[in-house]
Amino acid sequence: MQKFISLKSIPTYLPLVNIDTDMIIPKQFLKTIKRTGLGKNLFFELRYDEKGKEIPDFILNKKPFCNSNILITGKNFGCGSSREHAPWALLDFGITCIISSSYADIFYNNCFKNGILPIVLNEDKIKEISEYSNRKEEISVNLADQKIIYGNNEISFEIDPFKKKCLLEGLDDIALSLEKSEKIKSFENKIKNQRPWIFND
């Protein structure tokens, strides 16, 4: 997995609440068997008209936002389906950091598996930082220090220490879990005794 250490970018502000995964990447693009190539279809229905032409007013179609790495957005971002195609599409587009006041659980977890940092801030702070999007000025995110730096200000954010470590080091969590193979094995043996119907094949 790609590491996340720090980032500097002009943020994109998309002030919609409850952006669901169908909006992030509609189902017609879930037919792929690959993880890559979804960026061009990110926010498809907001970005393109019925004929497939770019809608010039949509923020991610405009410069400098089309090169933005940070997305600031309304609460409950990523609700709906479990499709990991949503973080894959964001990543493929170049977004590696999201700032919102809340996320749907599965989406939040999926971000960490793909080197994307989802930051939780309260709504007042989000309004404040979103000004930098309006003014097209850069902000910085530093994961090690858990800080966002904007202008002369900075603000800290909370993150689970284990998730932070995985992002900073780009750890493969399957490899980490496989280190516990012996424990898994003895657990399986316990089940075979206590709940034999689980392996009843």
Next chain:
Amino acid sequence: MPHTLYDKIWNDHLVHEQDDGTALLFVDRHLIHEVTSPQAFEGLRNSNRTVRQPSLTLAVADHNVPTTDRSKGISDQESKIQVETLEANCKEFGIKLFGMDDKRQGIVHVTGPEQGFTQPGTVIVCGDSHTATHGAFGSLAFGIGTSEVEHVLATQTLVQKKAKNFRINVNGKLPLGVTSKDVILQIIGKIGTAGGTGCVIEYAGDLIRSLSVEQRMTICNMTIEGGARAGLIEPDEKIFNYLKGRPMSPKGETWDKAVEVWSNLNSDNGSHFDKEVSLTAEEIIPMVTWGTSPQDVITIEGKVPNPNTEKDLDKKNSIERSLKYMGLKPDTLAKDIKIDKVFIGSCTNGRIEDLREAAKILKNKKKASHVHAMVVPGSGLVKQQAEQEGLDKIFINSGFEWREPGCSMCLAMNADKLKPEERCASTSNRNFEGRQGRGGRTHLVSPGMAAAAAISGNLDDVRKYQN
């Protein structure tokens, strides 16, 4: 210390726990389908890993399969590749698969319970957010992303943090014509789409206990629409009777032992819930959604909201946006909303009892002439059962199309979809923008309400068609 049902299942599956509370949880049952699994298998291959316990995984193709004549295969090339990839992966890794031509094929959340793969007290996961459905059996069931699917395949475990306990009590008796779909829509309207974030919901109360197994599944199914990861219900005799004799259920002495263990799966008296909400069944009225989020519910007697009466600016904007998308004027009566299509099916309401409920309303009646209506059974076995009971004839006689099983217009990945601005009364679970087709407008309802809408040609009160 008293424990909740969720606590107990959690503790029973702890393989390892880190100091920070991050846990490695054993997974008893893993369901996979064609859309969210290909990249997981690709990941396994790229890192030379295998599937740790192939017998604990069950695969079925559902999201992408055609619901019309299947003898010619899948015409959409990408869908075809996806379904074939699932077949190839299952073969390579030794996983049991119900392919497109198998009678047992169906929506993953219909098939699992039907086969007895779903069992009380288990941890069940699937790369699909509606996995919560299986919580109706007293299991901890939740949706995961594709990286997690890969993790489960490789390790038969999942890295998790414990969620909070949230109990929703529903007591009393439901009025005639009101169903468990109305109960869950009412709950989501009450707690909001993020109301359950970070929680596992236990549904309790005498109304919940009085529900059939399938009705319970409808409730647990839509838990995710309330933002919670999982929803569950204490298992009881109804659950055990439902499971007895299913192909993958325990047999003989093992069955007796299983029932003994399952009978202890409950929340202890005095166990702690971080959050609690109560509803009275008698007060629930048939519900419909008017907007583009499942929390946008009104009763069939109600009217669409007016953004001008909303003081919160964000909420006002979001109502305006939804009304615009839905092509509705503020204060429109629910019953004045004319529809173009009706969809009966999905993992929420595509089981036999749902079809019976709709058929009961449709018997000897015709759908309105301008309405296009279809029924997509949740599985091949549901379809077969319905045909044995003659339900297919009732649907066909009232002008419905009778289709092959799958997800179909619930998410419109196959050919079944709404055209822009088409309006649909749907028994599915999501009314997001574009969910049933670009520009399509979805009103979520119960199967009986969908049938009533088909007859009237507009959203209507199922109670007027009750005998």
